Amino acid sequence: MTGSVIVITSGKGGVGKTTTSANIGTALAKDGNKVVLIDTDIGLRNLDLLLGLENRIVYTIVDVVEERCKLKQALVKDKKNPNLCLLAAAQTRDKSAVTAEQLKEICDTLKEDFDYILVDCPAGIEQGFQNAVAGANEAIVVTTPEMSAIRDADRIIGLLEAKEEVEKYRLLVNRVRPNLIKTNDMMSVEDVVEILSCDLIGVIPEDTGVITSTNKGEPIVNDENSLAGQAYMNVAKRIQGEEVPFLDIDQPRTIVEKIKKFFSKKVKA
Amino acid sequence: MNNELFVIDLTGCTNTGEIITSVSAAFEVPDSRERKIGLKLSDITLNQAQILSIQSLIASYASELDFVETLNESTKNICENMGIRVQTPQYVEKHEPNYEQIGFEIAPKDDNSNAQSNFEAQPQELKGNGLPSDIADMGGNNISDSLGNGFEEFQPIDFNEDGKQIMETYKKAYDEDEEDKQTWEEVDYYAPPTDEPVVVDSKQTIYVNQTLRSGQVLEFDGNVVIIGDCHPGSEIKATGDITVWGVLGSIAHAGMKGNRDAKIRALKMNAVQLRIANCYSRRPDGTNIPYIIKSSVFTPEEARIVDDSIVLFKIN
Numbered sequence: 001m002t003g004s005v006i007v008i009t010s011g012k013g014g015v016g017k018t019t020t021s022a023n024i025g026t027a028l029a030k031d032g033n034k035v036v037l038i039d040t041d042i043g044l045r046n047l048d049l050l051l052g053l054e055n056r057i058v059y060t061i062v063d064v065v066e067e068r069c070k071l072k073q074a075l076v077k078d079k080k081n082p083n084l085c086l087l088a089a090a091q092t093r094d095k096s097a098v099t100a101e102q103l104k105e106i107c108d109t110l111k112e113d114f115d116y117i118l119v120d121c122p123a124g125i126e127q128g129f130q131n132a133v134a135g136a137n138e139a140i141v142v143t144t145p146e147m148s149a150i151r152d153a154d155r156i157i158g159l160l161e162a163k164e165e166v167e168k169y170r171l172l173v174n175r176v177r178p179n180l181i182k183t184n185d186m187m188s189v190e191d192v193v194e195i196l197s198c199d200l201i202g203v204i205p206e207d208t209g210v211i212t213s214t215n216k217g218e219p220i221v222n223d224e225n226s227l228a229g230q231a232y233m234n235v236a237k238r239i240q241g242e243e244v245p246f247l248d249i250d251q252p253r254t255i256v257e258k259i260k261k262f263f264s265k266k267v268k269a
Numbered sequence: 270m271n272n273e274l275f276v277i278d279l280t281g282c283t284n285t286g287e288i289i290t291s292v293s294a295a296f297e298v299p300d301s302r303e304r305k306i307g308l309k310l311s312d313i314t315l316n317q318a319q320i321l322s323i324q325s326l327i328a329s330y331a332s333e334l335d336f337v338e339t340l341n342e343s344t345k346n347i348c349e350n351m352g353i354r355v356q357t358p359q360y361v362e363k364h365e366p367n368y369e370q371i372g373f374e375i376a377p378k379d380d381n382s383n384a385q386s387n388f389e390a391q392p393q394e395l396k397g398n399g400l401p402s403d404i405a406d407m408g409g410n411n412i413s414d415s416l417g418n419g420f421e422e423f424q425p426i427d428f429n430e431d432g433k434q435i436m437e438t439y440k441k442a443y444d445e446d447e448e449d450k451q452t453w454e455e456v457d458y459y460a461p462p463t464d465e466p467v468v469v470d471s472k473q474t475i476y477v478n479q480t481l482r483s484g485q486v487l488e489f490d491g492n493v494v495i496i497g498d499c500h501p502g503s504e505i506k507a508t509g510d511i512t513v514w515g516v517l518g519s520i521a522h523a524g525m526k527g528n529r530d531a532k533i534r535a536l537k538m539n540a541v542q543l544r545i546a547n548c549y550s551r552r553p554d555g556t557n558i559p560y561i562i563k564s565s566v567f568t569p570e571e572a573r574i575v576d577d578s579i580v581l582f583k584i585n
Contacts, residue, residue, distance in 0.1 A: 055552040094318070
């Protein structure tokens with residue numbers, strides 16, 4: 001078995017790399033794939049929190065690299081889905097504790113046993129980014145429809161293009177707010193794609209449920225009523241090679257909105 | 270800020286816990302606040318978080334870290350990146366603490382261990398020999414022994430100048446002869462390195478008067494008492510007991526070297542993981558709250574091993 005190594009990166013911090021990693025990982029595992037999530041944000045780890053696995057971590061990636069344990073010992077199995085594993089980062093060390101070669105070696109070893117290896121990249125373009133990208137053959141660039149995030153994403157795409165190992169990279173636009181786009185207060189997804197001239201893999205709407213799910217330690221894809229959760233499920237399907245139409249994120253959520261939309265359609269017609 | 274430089278010798282410290290004990294001990298002396306601090310480190314590797322915690326400890330005494338002296342390349346690089354001045358040590362080998370050196374120099378040179386024990390048994394003997402009296406007093410004291418090599422911080426000594434001064438006192442006390450004077454000058458001030466492990470009394474206790482924040486590790490050979498909270502993401506490792514006067518929300522490992530009688534106590538127990546000797550337990554999933562519950566209602570609890578598993582008991 002040769003799994004694919006997908007790095008989830010953004011350049012800018014706070015755009016939702018870790019949330020995306022946790023959700024895509026869970027979604028892929030739900031579809032029956034064997035998935036391992038690697039947190040490379042050493043010193044500022046958060047992926048364990050989002051998956052609710054904080055209390056289970058004994059060994060980390062630094063322990064693996066420094067040969068205090070075997071790779072399999074350090075993999076933390078998810079509570080709900082046995083197909084999903086987490087290789088946590090150490091909180092008490094810094095990015096220099098792992099080198100790019102060591103991470104590549106870990107990815108290569110994991111490739112034999114897993115279908116998908118998702119690498120959660122830290123913010124920035126320094127050592128941490130170089131480490132995370134080292135073993136990857138695919139990339140998902142996360143951005144939000146804001147100029148600062150787009151500029152950083154552009155920089156990241158440039159760096160990814162320079163890496164021969166990364167065969168393809170796709171764009172994920174996160175935290176999209178349809179009502180702001182309508183009033184021209186936010187860039188539309190089309191604009192973002194045009195600026196970055198990059199293939200789109202998914203559009204995730206802003207969802208307050210994400211905050212709740214982060215605090216609960218349960219990825220939002222487990223919530224079937226959530227629009228963001230559905231969008232992440234679709235992204236996972238596209239990673240597996242399925243053709244899925246983009247979700248209509250402008251869906252009315254409440255009864256009042258539904259009635260409003262119904263009438264606005266009538267008026268337009 | 271007092272401009273006087275205050276050099277703390279940490280060359281004997283082998284882990285961060287010892288460094289923190291030694292630095293705190295150095296500030297116990299009156300008039301030691303508001304100074305520029307220099308740290309002499311051994312070959313120990315420190316990461317950024319550890320240096321930051323030392324820095325903040327020094328800052329809590331209204332002092333400022335001026336320079337770090339280290340042999341270790343990685344520590345040196347990290348310090349330079351953090352904008353801390355780095356000095357290369359003027360000595361080459363690691364050396365014994367000051368009071369032992371003096372004991373060593375007095376005794377016959379071929380019998381190192383003997384000299385040391387002689388010194389410890391009879392600290393009074395040295396008193397008259399031009400030594401600062403509190404050094405001699407502390408020499409026979411178990412507490413300062415257990416503080417180990419951080420001991421000499423009680424007398425901040427600049428090695429190049431004051432060291433010479435002490436030797437000169439010796440010159441006067443012992444050697445009036447011109448020839449002997451020359452040999453004294455030739456003698457290396459620092460005793461040769463020994464491979465003997467530093468014997469640490471595991472009953473010693475460290476008091477940490479700060480909040481342990483994410484990423485900080487407190488590792489100590491002995492008991493640990495923390496007056497403050499332990500935030501998630503930090504770690505406490507001790508060979509003895511761990512007592513937290515606050516919320517314990519991190520990983521705590523008591524009896525690290527196999528002491529199954531070790532206990533972990535906290536005013537509010539919210540630990541991610543509790544480890545005692547080779548036993549391990551984790552927080553139940555239902556209570557997996559990623560932030561500390563700050564609460565005025567404290568329910569002091571004690572964790573200890575009962576039949577190979579860790580059990581929490583209420584402390585009344």
